[in-house]
Amino acid sequence: MKTVTINTLYKLKQQGDKFPVITAYDAAFSRLIEQVGIEVVLVGDSLGNVIQGQDSTLPVTMEHMAYHVSAVRRGNSKSLIVADLPFMAYATEQQAMDNAARIMQAGAHVVKLEGGAWLARTVAMLTERGIPVCGHLGLTPQSVNKLGGYRVQGRDEAAAEQMINDAIALEKAGIDLLVLECVPATLAKTITEVLAAPVIGIGAGADTDAQVLVLYDMLGLSPHQLSFAKNFLAETGDVTAALNAYAEAVRTGLFPQSEQSF
Numbered sequence: 648m649k650t651v652t653i654n655t656l657y658k659l660k661q662q663g664d665k666f667p668v669i670t671a672y673d674a675a676f677s678r679l680i681e682q683v684g685i686e687v688v689l690v691g692d693s694l695g696n697v698i699q700g701q702d703s704t705l706p707v708t709m710e711h712m713a714y715h716v717s718a719v720r721r722g723n724s725k726s727l728i729v730a731d732l733p734f735m736a737y738a739t740e741q742q743a744m745d746n747a748a749r750i751m752q753a754g755a756h757v758v759k760l761e762g763g764a765w766l767a768r769t770v771a772m773l774t775e776r777g778i779p780v781c782g783h784l785g786l787t788p789q790s791v792n793k794l795g796g797y798r799v800q801g802r803d804e805a806a807a808e809q810m811i812n813d814a815i816a817l818e819k820a821g822i823d824l825l826v827l828e829c830v831p832a833t834l835a836k837t838i839t840e841v842l843a844a845p846v847i848g849i850g851a852g853a854d855t856d857a858q859v860l861v862l863y864d865m866l867g868l869s870p871h872q873l874s875f876a877k878n879f880l881a882e883t884g885d886v887t888a889a890l891n892a893y894a895e896a897v898r899t900g901l902f903p904q905s906e907q908s909f
């Protein structure tokens with residue numbers, strides 16, 4: 648695999664080629680992901696759940712994120728590394744700037760922020776200063792207490808329209824990638840068509856430009872089997888083969904199926 652950049656991902660979208668994204672938190676898995684040729688690694692704050700055993704992402708700190716980003720970067724010099732800014736690390740524009748700089752210096756290429764149009768000024772400020780930003784709409788786990796649980800978002804017309812407007816506002820502000828988590832497949836399809844930036848889905852149907860899975864979910868290591876995830880290790884019996892099977896299933900449109908969508 649050639650070194651992946653933001654431009655690579657725009658080109659894939661323009662060509663109609665779907666690409667896989669996977670989370671990772673350490674150098675060993677990151678190395679395997681590079682060997683398999685997966686374009687994007689997400690160092691997600693899901694590490695709070697899957698590595699730390701927390702019941703949400705809220706306890707994850709900048710120290711935790713910087714530690715895991717640097718490990719992932721040391722294992723992989725080809726994939727594009729996207730990293731979450733954790734809960735309350737971008738509550739003000741100054742915090743966003745300081746913490747984004749810190750996570751980039753730890754080895755990330757792109758920072759991910761959860762939220763809608765209220766983040767537009769923050770996104771503009773970061774992108775103007777040379778920091779690519781990935782937005783995250785739909786089920787935003789850092790807001791789980793405000794959302795009243797881990798539920799599908801954008802089901803009614805007003806909420807769907809709001810999400811489309813948020814996506815447009817974020818793109819106008821400068822995002823280069825967008826994650827859509829747990830949204831109806833038809834809504835994800837609309838947002839993917841409206842945006843020039845590549846859209847990465849999880850529980851968002853088959854029509855987004857890319858798919859992301861939490862590594863430990865696709866290896867069957869998480870305590871709960873999520874309806875939108877798939878255990879690729881169960882059908883392959885080997886970690887490298889599981890990563891290959893996931894990448895291939897995304898590229899060929901075989902994952903997700905309707906039973907993994909809303």
Ligand code: KIV
Nearest residue numbers: 670691692693826859
């Ligand atoms: O933290 C994470 O791993 C994520 C993905 C589930 C999209 O944000």
